[in-house]
Amino acid sequence: MRVMAQMAMVMNLDKCIGCHTCSVTCKQTWTNRTGMEYVWFNNVETRPGQGYPRTYEDQERWKGGWKLNKRGRLTLKAGSRLRNLLTIFSSPKMPTIRDYYEPWTYDYETLTTAPLQEHTPVARPRSLISGEEMNISWSANWDDSLAGGPELAPSDPVLQQVSDKVKLEFEQTFMFYLPRICEHCLNPSCAASCPSGAIYKRSEDGIVLVDQDRCRGWRKCVTGCPYKKIYFNHRTGKAEKCTFCFPRVEVGLPTVCAETCVGRLRYIGLVLYDADAVLEAASVADEHELLDAQRRVLLDPNDPEVIRGAERAGIPHDWIEAAQRSPIWSLINRYQVALPLHPEYRTMPMVWYIPPLSPVVDVVADTGEDAEDRGNLFAAIDSLRIPVEYLAELFTAGDTAPVTDVLRRLAAMRSYMRDINLGRDPDESIPEAVG
Ligand code: SF4
Ligand code: SF4
Incomplete structure (x- = not known):
């Protein structure tokens, strides 16, 4: 290692x-x-x-x-x-x-001086590169x-x-x-x-x-x-x-995108990985096994053997501690809620995604209950608005099982937090399958 x-x-x-x-x-x-x-x-x-x-x-x-x-x-x-x-x-x-x-800008003069129109503005965008007026089609x-x-x-x-x-x-x-x-x-x-x-x-x-x-x-x-x-x-x-x-x-600040993110959705941090295992993991023949292979390359920063390996490699102690504090390894490996974008490209990407659970706005037909309430959401995973197949094409080379697993965990967590916010006992709403 x-x-x-x-x-x-x-x-x-x-x-x-x-x-x-x-x-x-x-x-x-x-x-x-x-x-x-x-x-x-x-x-x-x-x-x-x-x-x-x-x-x-x-x-x-x-x-x-x-x-x-x-x-x-x-x-x-x-x-x-x-x-x-x-x-x-x-x-x-x-x-x-x-x-x-093609970068473009508005024709501001026409935009502000054009007479009132019944429907939409008539000023057309202009290309910044060619300087020519053009129809922006995409x-x-x-x-x-x-x-x-x-x-x-x-x-x-x-x-x-x-x-x-x-x-x-x-x-x-x-x-x-x-x-x-x-x-x-x-x-x-x-x-x-x-x-x-x-x-x-x-x-x-x-x-x-x-x-x-x-x-x-x-x-x-x-x-x-x-x-x-x-x-x-x-x-x-x-x-x-x-x-x-x-x-x-290098001076301890987050990236600009993370610091300014309105949704506070970007977690950044250090991970420790086994450099000797990278090529082997990227070469796994079955594309559906790439996700697990890529997870395994990332090492548990609290494992004593990993810590000794990091010390041998000259990684400073405060960096090892930073990896232990970082949420990245936990989101990917402990909780297994984060997935890589297109692992089948075999570049071993290091920006991972928690896939969208998407809004569940239905009611449960036979009870009339809110589908987001308690175990209902967990049961509704199979009929989520965003097709699991679509997410699987993005994150798991088409394998739906790991995406469904992630969505079930997210659904359980959403139910759990909802119960807490409503003053109910959250443990009652967690399906046994999630534990
Ligand atoms: Fe970017 Fe989305 Fe964050 Fe807005 S919410 S800053 S679009 S990542
Ligand atoms: Fe990977 Fe970035 Fe290089 Fe593309 S530019 S191969 S995303 S490291």
Whole structure:
């Protein structure tokens, strides 16, 4: 066992209201400059939806992440660093500016001087990049206006794969928000695909950074990152990405997105992991076993053997204590309520999500009771508004069982807290299956 430390984040999706405060504060801090207009290190995308950049989950198209070759070994879909070195002049497979969204601004003069109209404003948005007036046909949260359901968001690549259960009627449509930053992966395919060796993972805390002096602008990293969380600055000709706010983290401050999050849904902290187990876990053949494999790589920071391993590795005592205080390992492994985004990309992402339980607004048919009350919510898991299959495509490579387990725990916790708030004995409402 080779113990290393990693900064990580868990986001509780039930709490995200899609206000974009995190995106805006991140942009003001990190990408508020020429060449980065289209870039959101932190974005909040609508689900179901195409994401940002749109269709980034289509790995056959963009060639991101890792796959297993015939011998069961990991290979980059985008091509190895050596191969990319030999083919550096071939075009990387990159989304266009229109896939990210073309930055635009209102025609404020017309907006304020136009005569009163019966219906909507008539001023059209203008492109910031080309300066030409244009019809903006898409942006990162366009799907907000469309809601979920196959007829209403037909181009969503995940939605197309789920079962007939998602053939929803209008009143059963669903949506939620998915905030995203760079995953600061344990097995980052951006770094492995860079011909210049400009991308590195800091040994002390696992933050993945781009050495601006070494970057030669080949953009193979943009192709190689399956989450499309590394961006090309067209002014400087270099790649840039989320830095996990390392200058703040180094002085004990949280990331900007976490500090300013209105929903208080971002938990950040250190985790300890077994660096020797990373590649083996990322190479598990059965995609449905990737979740457990990735959980096992993260080590219990209170385990004496792990503590001794951390001391041997030179991890400072106050960092070990920070990992013990951090909620990350507990949310992922003790309570098992957090899941990784697309573990099948095999990069071992270090931003995990507590999936949305979603509102349960029905009444129980035969009793007329509130479905959120006591054990009713637990029983209602099978008929939640957000299909478990949809969440499974996002978080468990399509395996519904672990998602259902998480939702049952969240439902039990919600019932428990409701009882406490209503002055009832909470132990009576916990189903035996949860314990
Ligand atoms: Fe690299 Fe971040 Fe993409 Fe992972 S999510 S491959 S660390 S840019
Ligand atoms: Fe969601 Fe928090 Fe971002 Fe608002 S600030 S969009 S609540 S993650």
